[in-house]
Amino acid sequence: MTIAATAFVSSKADWYLMRATGVVSLVLLTCVMTLGIATVRRWRPGRLPRFVTPSLHRSLSLLAVVFLVVHIATALADPYALVSLAAVFVPFVAAGSPFWVGLGALSLDLIAALVVSSLLRRRVGARAWRAIHWAAYLSWPLAFAHGIGLGTDASTLWLRGLAAGCLVTVLAAVGWRVRGTKRAKHLEPRPAPAAVPSRPVRRPASAQRRAAA
Amino acid sequence: MNEHESRVAGRRFVRRATGLATAAALGVTALIGGTLASELHAASASATTSPTSAAASSTAAKKKKKKKAVVKKVTTVTSSSSSAVATSGGS
Numbered sequence: 001m002t003i004a005a006t007a008f009v010s011s012k013a014d015w016y017l018m019r020a021t022g023v024v025s026l027v028l029l030t031c032v033m034t035l036g037i038a039t040v041r042r043w044r045p046g047r048l049p050r051f052v053t054p055s056l057h058r059s060l061s062l063l064a065v066v067f068l069v070v071h072i073a074t075a076l077a078d079p080y081a082l083v084s085l086a087a088v089f090v091p092f093v094a095a096g097s098p099f100w101v102g103l104g105a106l107s108l109d110l111i112a113a114l115v116v117s118s119l120l121r122r123r124v125g126a127r128a129w130r131a132i133h134w135a136a137y138l139s140w141p142l143a144f145a146h147g148i149g150l151g152t153d154a155s156t157l158w159l160r161g162l163a164a165g166c167l168v169t170v171l172a173a174v175g176w177r178v179r180g181t182k183r184a185k186h187l188e189p190r191p192a193p194a195a196v197p198s199r200p201v202r203r204p205a206s207a208q209r210r211a212a213a
Numbered sequence: 214m215n216e217h218e219s220r221v222a223g224r225r226f227v228r229r230a231t232g233l234a235t236a237a238a239l240g241v242t243a244l245i246g247g248t249l250a251s252e253l254h255a256a257s258a259s260a261t262t263s264p265t266s267a268a269a270s271s272t273a274a275k276k277k278k279k280k281k282a283v284v285k286k287v288t289t290v291t292s293s294s295s296s297a298v299a300t301s302g303g304s
Contacts, residue, residue, distance in 0.1 A: 012250070020246035024238050031234070049223040059231040067238060153249070 018074035018081065019152060021067050023162065026147050028064035030166040033140050035060060036133075037173040041180050058118075065115060068108070100150035107142035110135040140170060 035057035044050050075083045082096035089109060092102035117124050117132040124132075144166065153159045 012253075013246075016246040016250045017242070019249055020242040020244075023245055024242050027241070028234075028238060045226070047219075048226055049219050051220075052223045052226055055223075055227040056230055059227065060234055063231070063235055063238060067242075 014074040014078045015080065018071060018078055021071040021074065022147060022151065023153075023159065025064055025067045025071055026143060026166060027162070028060060028067055029140055029143055030169055032057060032061045032064050033136060033170055034173045036136060037177045040177060061115070061118075065111070068111065072108070097150055100146055103142045103149065104146035107139045107146060110139035110142070114139070137174075 035053060039054045039057050042050060042053075044053055072088055075081045076085065076088065083094055083101060087094035087098075087101055087105060089105060091105040091109075092098045094101035094105075113132055114136060117129050121129050144163065148154050148163055151159060
């Protein structure tokens, strides 16, 4: 086991795996964010039932967490990354590039809070869960900045294109949500004026007899 | 489609979409990792082969020079010996 781990590290496979899983995690987090907004908007694919969107949101969230765990594990294993276990969770304490690694740590902390609160949703309560879920809107930009600022491939064309695609997707989804919220507020029923006298409801004779009995 | 069928179709869709996303994520990870590894490998290979090839070419040139020198020596030796033979034969 130790020999395999040493061979894995010495072959630099962990370095490539760390970079690849980082990119895939960003794409998955973008999908999760978009599906979360689609859940709020009650969107569904085609004629399928409404539970499909939240179920997909949940499944892809777990997949993103798995990729994130691999990303962090490979960062810890890689001797060149200079990331300690404390730097993974505590922001801005890393030995190398503390700012960009710190943004990743902050994003991870928020994601951890989201996952734990979702797993304990019944115990936490709907209001607290929703309040914590708002952190997703902060977590994604932090992860994005971490990837762009620290990423070894940030200067490459393919990563820039991918990052631009993710950014456009999230911005479009957020815009869709904001527009939906505004429309919902506009369509909200206004409270009826209290001074309007209501006409007495005339019941049919059979109903009157039943009430008397 | 009744409610039960719709639920079953929804669950199947979620399962398929999740499986597809997992396969795509693994595939993209392998693709990116493989591309990065091959790029770095190619870069390091070109960096290491250029001095080696230069050394090899210089060695080959040296060998060629040596060979040329040996051939020259041999020809001079043979020509001198043949001339010596001619002078001795002549006397």
